[in-house]
Amino acid sequence: MELEVDGRAVRLSNPDKVYFPEPGFTKRDVAEYYLAVAPGVLRGLRNRPTTLQRFPDGVEGEFFYQKRAPKGLPEWLPTARIAFPSGRTADEVCPTEPAAVLWAANLGCLTFHPWPVRRDDTEHPDELRIDLDPQPGTDFHDAVRAAHALREVLDAYGLRGWPKTSGGRGLHVYVPVEPRWTFTDCRHAVIALGRELEHRMPGEVTTQWWKEERGEAIFVDYNQMARDRTIASPYSLRPRPQATVSTPLRWEELDEVSPADFTLRTVPERFAELGDVHADMEQHAFSLEAALELYAHQGAGDLPYPPDHPKMPGEPDRVQPSRAKKH
Incomplete structure (x- = not known):
C-alpha cells in the first residue's frame, strides 16, 4: 500500500505484518501512528543525524541499530557525516519531513535515536x-x-x-x-x-x-x-509489549500519569487534543x-x-571499584 504525506507517496510493504503481537499492532498501525504525530516526532528529528532502531520481525524478533544510511535511500532524504569516538565516520539520515519517518517505519524502525546536534554543525550540541x-x-x-x-x-x-x-x-x-x-x-x-x-x-x-x-x-x-x-526521540515507539511511547509532558502532569498511559493507541488522541506540548522548546x-x-x-x-570510548583527559580510572580493591 501507499501512504501520502505532505504530497509525497511512501510505499508500505507487507502492511499487515504484526510488530507488537500482544495488542496485535501491525506495520500499518505503526505507520499510521507516526502519521498522526508527525509534527511532534519531526520536531525531535528535524535535521538531526538519526540512528534507526530496526525490528524487521517485530518486537519479539531480533533488532539492530542502523547508524549508516541504508542502501536505497530516497534522493530527497539528506544525510550528515558524524564522527564516532573511535575517529571513524558515518553518514546518517537526517529527517527533514514526515515522509522520512514513514520511510523508516517501512524498514521496521520503531524507535528513532537522534543525535543532540543538527546536520549543519555536528560538533556542538543544541x-x-x-x-x-x-x-x-x-x-x-x-x-x-x-x-x-x-x-x-x-x-x-x-x-x-x-x-x-x-x-x-x-x-x-x-x-x-x-x-x-x-x-x-x-x-x-x-x-x-x-x-x-x-x-x-x-x-x-x-x-x-x-x-x-x-x-x-x-x-x-x-x-x-x-x-x-542517543536516547529515544519524543514520540518514538518503544519495543515493549504494549507499544509504549516516549511522550512529552507538561510539568503539572508528572504527578498524575504513568508510563503505561502512553501507547501507540492512546497518544494520537492526546496529540489531536493537545498538540505537541513541547512545541515551544525550539524558541x-x-x-x-x-x-x-x-x-x-x-x-x-x-x-x-562508557567502555567503548577511548581514555579521555582527566577521566578517573575506568575500573569497577570491587575489582580495584582486589588488586
Whole structure:
C-alpha cells in the first residue's frame, strides 16, 4: 500500500505484518501512528543525524541499530557525516519531513535515536538530555520526585527543562542550549547538575557510574551526553509489549500519569487534543556558563566514560571499584 504525506507517496510493504503481537499492532498501525504525530516526532528529528532502531520481525524478533544510511535511500532524504569516538565516520539520515519517518517505519524502525546536534554543525550540541534512570528498588514515581527537584536546580542555573517519559520507568528532561559548547562541555554540565541534585536529594539520587555503588536511587545518566550516545526521540515507539511511547509532558502532569498511559493507541488522541506540548522548546536556547562554573566550583573532576570510548583527559580510572580493591 501507499501512504501520502505532505504530497509525497511512501510505499508500505507487507502492511499487515504484526510488530507488537500482544495488542496485535501491525506495520500499518505503526505507520499510521507516526502519521498522526508527525509534527511532534519531526520536531525531535528535524535535521538531526538519526540512528534507526530496526525490528524487521517485530518486537519479539531480533533488532539492530542502523547508524549508516541504508542502501536505497530516497534522493530527497539528506544525510550528515558524524564522527564516532573511535575517529571513524558515518553518514546518517537526517529527517527533514514526515515522509522520512514513514520511510523508516517501512524498514521496521520503531524507535528513532537522534543525535543532540543538527546536520549543519555536528560538533556542538543544541540540547542537554538529562536521563533520570530508576535503579532496582525505585520506580517512575521516584523519578518524578527527582525531576521536580531537577527543575529547581535548572532554574537556579538559568536553565529550563522539558520532561518526557522514556517509554519505560524513567524520565528524560531536555534543555535547549546555545550550540557553542562541545560534547565534553555539555557532559560536564550534566555532571554538575546531577551532582547538585544528588546533594539536594542524598540517598535518593546518584551520579555513580558503577551499578554496585548506586543503591536504591535515581541514576542521573550523564553519559547520555557523551559523543555517540542517543536516547529515544519524543514520540518514538518503544519495543515493549504494549507499544509504549516516549511522550512529552507538561510539568503539572508528572504527578498524575504513568508510563503505561502512553501507547501507540492512546497518544494520537492526546496529540489531536493537545498538540505537541513541547512545541515551544525550539524558541529557546540557554547558556551553559553557570552550569560549567558550577562544575569547576565543585572541584570533583570528571567521571568514567562508557567502555567503548577511548581514555579521555582527566577521566578517573575506568575500573569497577570491587575489582580495584582486589588488586
